[in-house]
Amino acid sequence: MAPPVSSSLLHAAGGVGVSLPTEELQLCRRGRWQSLPLPLPRRHPGIPVRNSALCGLRASATSDGGAVEPDLRVRVNGLDMPNPFVIGSGPPGTNYTVMKRAFDEGWGAVIAKTVSLEASKVVNVTPRYARLRAGSNGTTKGQIIGWENIELISDRPLETMLSEFKQLKKEYPDRILIASIMEEYNKAAWQELIERVEETGVDAFEINFSCPHGMPERKMGAAVGQDCALLEEVCGWINEKATIPVWAKMTPNITDIAQVGLWASEFLALSSSGLKARVALKTGCEGVAAINTIMSVMGIDLKTLRPEPCVEGYSTPGGYSAKAVHPIALGKVMQIAKVMKSEFGDKDYSLSGIGGVETGSDAAEFILLGANTVQVCTGVMMHGYGLVKKLCTELKDFMRMHNFSSVEDFRGASLPYFTTHTDLVRRQQEAIRQRKAVKKGLQSDKDWTGDGFVKETESMVSN
Numbered sequence: 370m371a372p373p374v375s376s377s378l379l380h381a382a383g384g385v386g387v388s389l390p391t392e393e394l395q396l397c398r399r400g401r402w403q404s405l406p407l408p409l410p411r412r413h414p415g416i417p418v419r420n421s422a423l424c425g426l427r428a429s430a431t432s433d434g435g436a437v438e439p440d441l442r443v444r445v446n447g448l449d450m451p452n453p454f455v456i457g458s459g460p461p462g463t464n465y466t467v468m469k470r471a472f473d474e475g476w477g478a479v480i481a482k483t484v485s486l487e488a489s490k491v492v493n494v495t496p497r498y499a500r501l502r503a504g505s506n507g508t509t510k511g512q513i514i515g516w517e518n519i520e521l522i523s524d525r526p527l528e529t530m531l532s533e534f535k536q537l538k539k540e541y542p543d544r545i546l547i548a549s550i551m552e553e554y555n556k557a558a559w560q561e562l563i564e565r566v567e568e569t570g571v572d573a574f575e576i577n578f579s580c581p582h583g584m585p586e587r588k589m590g591a592a593v594g595q596d597c598a599l600l601e602e603v604c605g606w607i608n609e610k611a612t613i614p615v616w617a618k619m620t621p622n623i624t625d626i627a628q629v630g631l632w633a634s635e636f637l638a639l640s641s642s643g644l645k646a647r648v649a650l651k652t653g654c655e656g657v658a659a660i661n662t663i664m665s666v667m668g669i670d671l672k673t674l675r676p677e678p679c680v681e682g683y684s685t686p687g688g689y690s691a692k693a694v695h696p697i698a699l700g701k702v703m704q705i706a707k708v709m710k711s712e713f714g715d716k717d718y719s720l721s722g723i724g725g726v727e728t729g730s731d732a733a734e735f736i737l738l739g740a741n742t743v744q745v746c747t748g749v750m751m752h753g754y755g756l757v758k759k760l761c762t763e764l765k766d767f768m769r770m771h772n773f774s775s776v777e778d779f780r781g782a783s784l785p786y787f788t789t790h791t792d793l794v795r796r797q798q799e800a801i802r803q804r805k806a807v808k809k810g811l812q813s814d815k816d817w818t819g820d821g822f823v824k825e826t827e828s829m830v831s832n
């Protein structure tokens with residue numbers, strides 16, 4: 370992949386933010402960008418930035434040295450994005466028309482709906498979505514807090530999707546288009562898919578190791594992401610072939626609850642999200658994305674006694690998304706970020722947080738836990754593509770509140786505040802000990818001294 374020349378210029382254009390590293394020369398080795406520092410000034414007022422209509426892209430430093438305008442631009446695995454907001458794989462990235470719309474509205478990047486070699490094997494049903502509203506079963510009024518889908522990967526012919534990727538890259542050469550791919554447990558099939566998709570000029574791959582209801586009998590999606598040995602083998606095939614960055618998209622459904630009673634507790638420890646991410650990174654992936662949807666049954670219609678979403682009277686478990694999954698997604702991202710930081714250093718690797726993002730604050734939380742980018746899928750289905758403008762505004766408001774000038778200024782800032790419960794107990798005991806040690810006033814009249822008389826008096830004044 371050729372170095373993004375325009376991106377280097379963009380960074381040199383100034384206002385990148387006070388805490389970003391010095392300007393760098395980007396070198397690409399097997400799809401992973403490496404940085405060599407260049408002696409360029411961090412801020413260079415006067416050099417115009419590319420397409421200022423893009424959300425989040427704005428010159429930041431004021432010439433009189435005033436407050437710095439938050440800059441949302443991010444560089445991830447050598448890819449420059451005008452902001453960290455990425456369309457998550459799903460309906461908002463199903464075809465040329467909607468992906469074009471996403472670019473026009475200003476999304477930082479678009480991840481297309483997952484494609485495979487043989488779309489004819491993918492047969493969707495309708496209805497395939499069901500919503501959970503705040504309130505009791507059957508209410509039609511409460512806020513939508515959860516969303517279940519039983520949608521499979523793209524059912525559009527691969528050739529059609531490939532020609533649309535090509536068209537989009539032709540029309541938007543400096544915008545980031547990421548192909549989401551998934552295949553059967555077959556090295557030749559994975560490598561053929563990679564080769565054909567790469568030819569379209571897409572910027573990166575996201576590997577769908579996480580679709581919860583996608584053909585497990587064919588060892589696709591979560592069937593791979595749930596099994597470290599399979600994951601290692603398939604990641605090896607992928608990274609042997611791919612020459613552009615690869616993100617592994619992880620499933621939160623990493624233990625089978627029916628098995629838990631049977632397996633030893635060591636198995637549970639080994640099944641953490643962090644372990645799966647470690648396997649993906651060790652086998653050469655540049656990034657990790659989490660989470661895909663959570664296996665769920667949305668509910669039962671209490672009049673018909675049939676489960677939702679109901680297709681000809683029957684249903685099947687699906688994937689849960691939207692606001693309700695946000696805390697679960699934060700938990701998984703935190704686990705992965707800790708492993709990435711402690712074992713890999715997070716410089717060359719990227720983390721994409723996904724799950725229940727509808728506001729800039731939701732996004733800030735993912736970034737505070739270490740995410741470089743934040744994906745949105747169901748949020749776009751509920752609020753439309755214009756949501757990115759609100760997300761950018763709200764994220765900037767948060768940054769202004771703390772005087773953060775760039776995303777890197779606060780990325781991972783909350784991660785050090787996670788510890789073990791044992792450590793929490795120790796910290797609390799220590800705090801209580803210290804509070805007790807600080808004397809509030811004098812314990813007895815015999816404690817008055819001549820030297821400290823005024824201070825001793827003040828220690829007992831209440832206003």
Ligand SMILES: Cc1cc2nc3c(=O)[nH]c(=O)nc-3n(C[C@H](O)[C@H](O)[C@H](O)COP(=O)(O)O)c2cc1C
Binds near residue numbers: 520522523689690
């Ligand atoms: C209707 C629907 C279809 C989806 N299809 C895909 C898909 O094809 N590939 C994929 O990797 N993730 C897919 N997802 C998962 C989303 O990309 C995302 O990981 C998940 O929904 C959580 O994020 P959200 O709460 O922002 O939707 C789909 C989600 C929904 C709701």
